[in-house]
Amino acid sequence: MKARYGEITKDTLLILAVVGILAIAATSPFFLINIARWLIKHKKYSKNGSGDIDEAGLAKSLGGLNKNKIIIIKKQKDKFTVRLTEKGKKIVKEILFDGMSIEKQKIWDKKWRIVIFDIPERKRRHMRDAMRHKLQTIGFYQLQKSVWVHPYPCEKEIQLLCEVFKINPFVNIITAEKIYNGDILLKHFKLYRY
Structure with a gap:
């Protein structure tokens, strides 16, 4: 687009x-x-x-x-x-x-933003694929097929994606302080010092 x-x-x-x-x-x-x-x-x-x-x-x-x-x-x-x-x-x-990007915090708040979605295959496969592509483009890490993680606040960006793709009912954002095997994420986002 x-x-x-x-x-x-x-x-x-x-x-x-x-x-x-x-x-x-x-x-x-x-x-x-x-x-x-x-x-x-x-x-x-x-x-x-x-x-x-x-x-x-x-x-x-x-x-x-x-x-x-x-x-x-x-x-x-x-x-x-x-x-x-x-x-x-x-x-x-x-x-x-x-022009979307997620602003990096100067000091990480040690919280993970987890975006999960379950978009019905029969209705919106192209929207699901576009959502995955855009999440990857703006720096999310794919934890599972429809589970993506980012260390910085991104609610506004996800809301805009949901509006553009018309997938609001199928998307949730979770903020978590710990993820099992989170060392992989710390390494991926270069957050070792935390």
């Missing part, structure tokens, strides 16, 4: 996902430029390393997102509002999914 958008478009969508609705005064017919300026102010873009970006290019990108029904730009009284559509929210999930 690859999001097919440039970095600026991805950042714009992620900013809109965080702020919810963006309101800009409608004092100018160049409202897309004003929105682009607001986005540039709140995110440092760099096309060529200089930190500069073409406002007109970003405004054009916003226009394209609006045309493709990824965002909605509406005029209300004396301002324009910009928000994500349901399609836009889905794309944000794809962007987050593609």
Whole structure:
């Protein structure tokens, strides 16, 4: 699942996902430029390393997102509002999914996060295989066929995977302080000093 958008478009969508609705005064017919300026102010873009970006290019990108029904730009009284559509929210999930990683703690809390799932074969084999692949990609250790372990907090990431793959009812996360034969895991995750 690859999001097919440039970095600026991805950042714009992620900013809109965080702020919810963006309101800009409608004092100018160049409202897309004003929105682009607001986005540039709140995110440092760099096309060529200089930190500069073409406002007109970003405004054009916003226009394209609006045309493709990824965002909605509406005029209300004396301002324009910009928000994500349901399609836009889905794309944000794809962007987050593609860039997913689990943050390593500076000091390990000595707890294991165990993800277990039992996805019915007849319904969602491809989802189960995709889940296994993604868990491996983001650094989980396969303890058994559908049992995966990670030493760092990962609940948000697993929740996103469940939403993207539509497998919420089939997945559980357990936090444990000890796993039998845990030395294998300590070695795998290079946590010997603990």
